[in-house]
Amino acid sequence: MPPYEGLVLGTDKYCAIFEFGSSHTKCGFAYEYTPRVFVKSEIYVKRLDKVMNLMEIKDENDLYEALKSFVEMMYFRYLAINPKDRKVIICESPFYSTLFRNTLIRVFFKHFDVPALLVVPQNLMALMTLMISTGLVIDIGYQEAACIPIINGVTLISSSKFTDLGSKQLHNRIKEELIKYKSEISMIEGLRSVREDDLNEKIVEDIKLKTCFVCPFKRSLLLKKSLTIENGESKYTVNEGCPKDVKYPIFGDRILTIPGLVREAACELFFEEQGEELNLIKLILNNSRLSNRFT
Secondary structure (H helix, E strand, C coil): CCCCHHHHCCCCCCCEEEEECCCEEEEEECCCCCCCEEEECEEEECCCCEEEEHHHCCCHHHHHHHHHHHHHHHHHHHHCCCHHHCCEEEEECCCCCHHHHHHHHHHHHHHCCCCCEEEEEHHHHHHHCCCCCCEEEEEECCCCEEEEEEECCEECHHHCEEECCCHHHHHHHHHHHHHHCCCEEEECCEEEECCHHHCCHHHHHHHHHHHCCCCCHHHHHHHHHCEEEECCEEEECCCCCCCCCEEEEECCCEEEEECHHHHHHHHHHHCCCECCECCHHHHHHHHHHHHHCCC
């Protein structure tokens, strides 16, 4: 049976699905393979007179008003549906705060008067796509990466492992590498090296999505062998086999050259030794041993 069939059987009005993340929120409809839209989890808070991330709002009244405005935007600007006509599915993280979860549900029922609402753990939904009930779910978010073991449909929250590796750290790495390797910006006045104020969060995120990638294992070993320490700074010195440089337009009239070495080396962040911190490989191996005891 296709996912959510019991909720939508006998109607052509498929459920609206929402997933709220610390950086982006996704929404769409059941029976569609991808979300309709990804939106920054940010909204203007009138009382504080500033734009805030939804997860950072701690006052209950402010959070209620912010979620009300945010969900309203999702419904009417992106989904273009009447909230009263559609059942709702919320894919939630098991690590949402109680305040956020309760306020979100209150907004959907009290303000939007939805006919029905189902809250499902997003880690279980990841296994549902494979039609299995036991596995390790790796969730690489904005702030951190989590490895969550699930045994026969039961999430072992107490055995979940975390590490401070996420999109935020990757963005910082890309910015540092571009400055370290003195990437050039072409302007009307001529060429100059990139500066920190040239690289805001939006630009770095777009660079990550459009130009960076995880290199093959053999290539990553070569990069690791070429890693040297100069004046306390780590630097890759490999010169052969690098992908092509990419010309990336910024601010309309400037062209940033992104070196091929930065494109392939930035994502090595997830596999490097992190001292006391777990990298992605150790995160998986530690939980794999735990899961084997139950299977």
